[in-house]
Amino acid sequence: MALLQTQNLTAHYGDFQALFGVDIELGKAETVAIIGANGAGKTTLMRSIAGVLQNDPRAVSFDNKNIGALAADEIMAQGVAMVPEGRKLFPSLTVEENLLIGTYGRKTDGHWNLKTVYDLFPILAERRHNPGTALSGGQQQMVAIGRALMSNPRVLLCDEISLGLAPVVIKDIYKAIPQIKAAGASMIVVEQDIAQAMAVADRVYCMMEGRVTLSGTPDSLSRDDIHNAYFGANH
Amino acid sequence: MIWVDTIIQGILLGGLYALFAAGLSLVFGIMRLVNLAHGDLIVMGAYLMLVLVTLLGLSPFLAVFIAMPLMFVLGWVLQKFLLNRTLGDDILPPLLVTFGLSIALQNALLEGFSADSQRLPTNALTTASVDVGPITLGVMPLLTFASAVLVIIGLNQLFYRTELGRAFRATSDDATTASLMGIKPANIFATATGIALVIVTIAALYLGLRANFDPNIGPARLIYAFEAVIIGGLGSLWGTLLGGIIIGVAQTVGAAVNPEWQILAGHVAFLVVLLVRPRGLFPRAND
Numbered sequence: 001m002a003l004l005q006t007q008n009l010t011a012h013y014g015d016f017q018a019l020f021g022v023d024i025e026l027g028k029a030e031t032v033a034i035i036g037a038n039g040a041g042k043t044t045l046m047r048s049i050a051g052v053l054q055n056d057p058r059a060v061s062f063d064n065k066n067i068g069a070l071a072a073d074e075i076m077a078q079g080v081a082m083v084p085e086g087r088k089l090f091p092s093l094t095v096e097e098n099l100l101i102g103t104y105g106r107k108t109d110g111h112w113n114l115k116t117v118y119d120l121f122p123i124l125a126e127r128r129h130n131p132g133t134a135l136s137g138g139q140q141q142m143v144a145i146g147r148a149l150m151s152n153p154r155v156l157l158c159d160e161i162s163l164g165l166a167p168v169v170i171k172d173i174y175k176a177i178p179q180i181k182a183a184g185a186s187m188i189v190v191e192q193d194i195a196q197a198m199a200v201a202d203r204v205y206c207m208m209e210g211r212v213t214l215s216g217t218p219d220s221l222s223r224d225d226i227h228n229a230y231f232g233a234n235h
Numbered sequence: 236m237i238w239v240d241t242i243i244q245g246i247l248l249g250g251l252y253a254l255f256a257a258g259l260s261l262v263f264g265i266m267r268l269v270n271l272a273h274g275d276l277i278v279m280g281a282y283l284m285l286v287l288v289t290l291l292g293l294s295p296f297l298a299v300f301i302a303m304p305l306m307f308v309l310g311w312v313l314q315k316f317l318l319n320r321t322l323g324d325d326i327l328p329p330l331l332v333t334f335g336l337s338i339a340l341q342n343a344l345l346e347g348f349s350a351d352s353q354r355l356p357t358n359a360l361t362t363a364s365v366d367v368g369p370i371t372l373g374v375m376p377l378l379t380f381a382s383a384v385l386v387i388i389g390l391n392q393l394f395y396r397t398e399l400g401r402a403f404r405a406t407s408d409d410a411t412t413a414s415l416m417g418i419k420p421a422n423i424f425a426t427a428t429g430i431a432l433v434i435v436t437i438a439a440l441y442l443g444l445r446a447n448f449d450p451n452i453g454p455a456r457l458i459y460a461f462e463a464v465i466i467g468g469l470g471s472l473w474g475t476l477l478g479g480i481i482i483g484v485a486q487t488v489g490a491a492v493n494p495e496w497q498i499l500a501g502h503v504a505f506l507v508v509l510l511v512r513p514r515g516l517f518p519r520a521n522d
Contacts, residue, residue, distance in 0.1 A: 101402065
């Protein structure tokens with residue numbers, strides 16, 4: 001039984017339809033990668049699951065509950081946290097305050113707290129009193145991941161965590177993924193970097209123009225399959 | 236020495252203007268909402284205390300502690316069920332709705348209390364004074380100024396030392412991302428307006444003790460508050476206190492030169508600051 005599932009999920013921005021009946025599943029302790037070119041609908045899918053875009057209640061289910069029509073704060077309270085595209089740190093808050101805001105209004109039991117997040121990303125402990133937005137792009141991404149972890153989510157949605165970062169920094173960020181998995185979170189990782197996604201994922205979905213065009217385990221998908229699903233068969 | 240006395244009286248008067256402005260500054264700082272009914276809410280707070288004082292026979296200094304939670308609830312409900320619906324990319328709906336609210340409040344107060352001037356009952360404290368060297372200072376202006384400083388300190392503590400304050404700042408930065416953190420922006424905004432109306436109640440206490448009030452004086456209080464907020468820099472609480480002081484000093488100095496210039500001098504000071512620093516003295520970096 002899937003921990004999180006979308007069924008015939010659609011999404012619109014005004015008159016523009018961005019998703020066309022997307023079905024994906026995430027199992028317990030599983031990491032799923034969503035790959036696709038710009039405009040494929042990956043971020044819209046994440047925003048729909050996280051409650052930023054609302055849907056039919058049955059379009060998204062989590063732990064056997066229909067959550068498609070819940071607001072973002074209610075979905076967060078259920079245990080689904082998101083690392084948004086572009087980090088989206090709060091400029092008025094220091095690094096530590098950005099992390100603490102992840103626990104707003106609740107006491108969570110679990111592996112993640114300030115100490116364990118600082119253990120995961122030691123540089124953040126040194127910069128704890130700096131404004132979050134004064135950090136480098138990679139460090140900001142660490143804050144964004146730590147902020148989401150502070151709620152001890154059961155599902156972590158990571159949207160384009162390597163976007164705009166240098167390869168060496170991306171490597172550092174992805175080094176943290178096994179530890180996050182080991183602490184018990186299931187993950188959906190949205191990536192344009194196919195190699196990076198394949199390396200961390202148990203299963204992969206490829207999207208194009210708002211639809212899932214391919215899915216499977218990284219071992220079962222050939223380079224040509226992915227190329228066709230990513231760019232279209234006639235590209 | 237008379238000029239020193241004039242400037243000190245102006246600084247103390249600035250405390251009253253800062254109290255008028257602090258709630259406006261808080262609401263604007265968090266949700267970019269300009270509440271055109273702010274002055275009328277101050278006047279309504281004064282009438283609420285007048286009712287409490289008259290019905291319960293309380294001192295205004297006790298009545299304010301009953302009025303504050305009532306005004307908090309009013310602010311929370313007003314924001315949650317009316318003003319939140321006006322927030323968005325378009326700045327016009329909140330201006331129109333709060334303008335309408337201002338007119339409705341003025342007319343409701345006129346209907347309920349008539350156009351006669353009122354005043355909260357005074358006692359020995361309200362007319363007492365202390366001598367500081369050669370200068371005599373009224374106890375009420377001193378209390379007003381001390382209250383303004385305490386309100387600003389309290390708001391700063393709230394903003395920078397509490398979980399709610401972090402949520403205020405995060406929601407102000409980016410309400411959508413704040414909701415991804417489990418924050419309900421609609422409730423945060425309602426709480427902010429509730430707190431703003433608690434401050435409005437404190438301002439109303441000193442307004443009612445220091446001067447006569449009637450249902451029509453709200454818009455003028457709004458203008459003083461607005462000028463103080465803009466002089467200080469939108470969203471800056473200490474800037475708001477300084478803005479109030481600048482208007483207060485300008486008014487007392489203007490009045491010392493010519494009594495007819497009091498109000499005009501405050502507005503001229505506002506214009507001069509706007510000419511020199513169009514974004515106010517302490518603008519927020521991300522505004």
